[in-house]
Amino acid sequence: MATTDAGMASGRTLFYRHGLLVRLSHWVNVLCMTVLLYSGLQIFNAHPALYWGQYGADNDPSFISMEAEQEGDALKGVTHLGGLSFDTTGILGVSNVDGEATVRGFPNWLTLPSYQDLASGRRWHFFFAWLFVINGFIYLAYGFVSRHFRRDLLPAAEELKPSHLGHEIVSHARLRFPKGAEARHYNTLQKLAYVAVIFVLLPLMIGTGLTMSPGFNAVAPWLLDLFGGRQSARTLHFLTAFSLVAFVAVHVAMVLVSGVFNNLRSMITGYYDIGQGGKS
Secondary structure, eight states, X not given: OOOOEEEXXXXXEXXXXXXXXXXXXXXXXXXXXXXXXXXXXHHHTTSOEEOXXXXXXXXXXXXEEEEEEEETTEEEEEEEETTEEEEOTTTSEEEEETTEEEEESSOGGGSSSSSOOHHHHHHHHHHHHHHHHHHHHHHHHHHXXXXXXXXXXXXXXXXXXXXXXXXXXXXXXXXXXXXXXXXXXXXXXXHHHHHHIXXXXXXXXXXXXXXXXXXXXXXXXXXXXXXXXXXXXXXXXXXXXXXXXXXXXXXXXXXXXXXXXXXXXXXXXSEEETTSOOOO
């Protein structure tokens, strides 16, 4: 995060919030994560169940699965989560395709391509996965060289005190966002969230993705031991993906409530009006 003011105009105080490389990497990530999610759900639909360990097939016990059951003349979608079962007809297990009830894990409007095609889904997924990784490495190099991580994302000791964290949680819950000088810096909750995404969730996503590749297993067989087998890696990959979806959902919600135009301007031009509220 740069620290150069653009000056004041019409009562506004514009602060140079994001450098060019940060902005570019952000929008590349938006594109990549969107395609990876939709194509990943296409791949998941080829076998909509998750297992733990080395093996996972139709007769092996799963702890998450989406199935179709015949109920009279109709198909019923059922999602199993451990020992619990939920009727998810129309969304998970069974959804409408061209007006007909069709057996599918996730509905066609959530997959890329929309029709069932594992090969096409894998091509989309692998291309954008490597673009995502390359973009991530460029961002990491920039973050360390420019001291962006240390300067902007590393919480200070006093910020980690329970009293300080509690105050920030209450402020966020009440939708109270910092202004002026306080808006120049990320708050502690933002720092912790970004650090968790950059240094925990994304490496876990990449590592489990590589573990699922038989070709890469020949290069790094230790990954199978690290993640407890290919099926465990697939499960962790899926859960990590939805953890990132949850992060993005909260991030977008904060952008909406703290000022859409101000936040979008900062991610397009780099300049943020610190008189209009906190960063998201």
